[in-house]
Amino acid sequence: MPRRREYDQSCSLACALDRIGERWSLLIVRELSLGPLRFSDLVRNVGNAPTDVLTKRLRDLESHGIVRRRELDPPATGVAYELTAVGWGLERPMLELGRWGLQFERVDDVVHLAPTSLANAIRVLAQPPHDVRLTVGLRSGGQAYWLRIEDGWIAAARGEAQDADLLLAGEPADVLAALVAGEAAERKIEIEGDRGALAELRAMIVLPERLRQAALDLVADAEPATA
Numbered sequence: 001m002p003r004r005r006e007y008d009q010s011c012s013l014a015c016a017l018d019r020i021g022e023r024w025s026l027l028i029v030r031e032l033s034l035g036p037l038r039f040s041d042l043v044r045n046v047g048n049a050p051t052d053v054l055t056k057r058l059r060d061l062e063s064h065g066i067v068r069r070r071e072l073d074p075p076a077t078g079v080a081y082e083l084t085a086v087g088w089g090l091e092r093p094m095l096e097l098g099r100w101g102l103q104f105e106r107v108d109d110v111v112h113l114a115p116t117s118l119a120n121a122i123r124v125l126a127q128p129p130h131d132v133r134l135t136v137g138l139r140s141g142g143q144a145y146w147l148r149i150e151d152g153w154i155a156a157a158r159g160e161a162q163d164a165d166l167l168l169a170g171e172p173a174d175v176l177a178a179l180v181a182g183e184a185a186e187r188k189i190e191i192e193g194d195r196g197a198l199a200e201l202r203a204m205i206v207l208p209e210r211l212r213q214a215a216l217d218l219v220a221d222a223e224p225a226t227a
Helices: 013-020 024-034 039-045 051-063 092-102 107-111 114-123 171-188 195-202 209-220
Strands: 068-073 079-083 135-142 141-152 153-158 166-169 190-193
Touching: 013 024, 024 039, 024 051, 024 068, 024 092, 039 068, 039 079, 039 171, 051 068, 051 141, 068 141, 092 114, 114 135, 114 141, 114 153, 114 171, 135 171, 135 195, 166 171, 166 195, 171 195, 171 209, 190 195, 190 209
Parallel strands: 135 166
Antiparallel strands: 068 079, 135 141, 141 153, 166 190
16 A cells, blocks of 8 residues: 655644645645535536546545535535635635745736636735725626625635625636736726726735736737727
8 A cells, every 4th residue: 555645744834735735635725715516516627637636635635624525505416525614724825825826927827717716816816905895796707706805805705796896707817907907908808886996906916027017018919909
C-alpha cells in the first residue's frame, strides 16, 4: 500500500498542507465556497480533473472533516458535497492566496476565465471598505451568482441575487474588463441598476499594475476604429 505523502512536522503550516496541499484540493474548496455541488458538476467546475483523482481528494477532505456529503433538498434528488464549518475556515485564506497569486497571473488566463470562476475572481480583486453595503448580481455562461458586500467582506453564492443594487451580465473577461477599464469597456456587457453602485465596486478593484495596464490595452485594441 503506498505511503501517504505527509510532512510529519510539528508545524501548523505543515499540518494544513497535509490536509489541503494535494493537487485539486483547494480548487474543490474554491468551488464549494459558492455552495454545494454534485460530483459531476464539481468535476466540470474544477477543470475536468480525472474522476478517480477527484474521488480520492474528496475522500481525503471528508476524512479530515473539511467536506461532507448531504442529500439534496426536494425536488432535487441525489447527493452533493458541501463545506463543513472547518472547511469554511479556509475561505479567507483561499482568497488571500488568490490575491498573492495575482503577481503570477497571465493575461491569457483572465481572458479565458470560466463563468464558474467569475464570482470568486471578483472576490479576489475587490477589497471593500467597511462602510460599503452592496448586493451585486452576476450572470455569465447561463449561470447566476450573487455577491453581498458588507463590513469589509464579500459573501458569494450561486443563484439569483435578491434585491440587487447592481446586475452585471456577460462573458467573465468582459465583466472584469468593465470593472477595471471603466465605461470604455462597458459595451460588451449588460448593466442594470445603480450606476453609483457600479462606481463603488470599481473603486474596490485592486490589481497589479501589469495586469491593469494589460486590461486597458486589450480594451483599447478592441475599440472600433473611427473614420
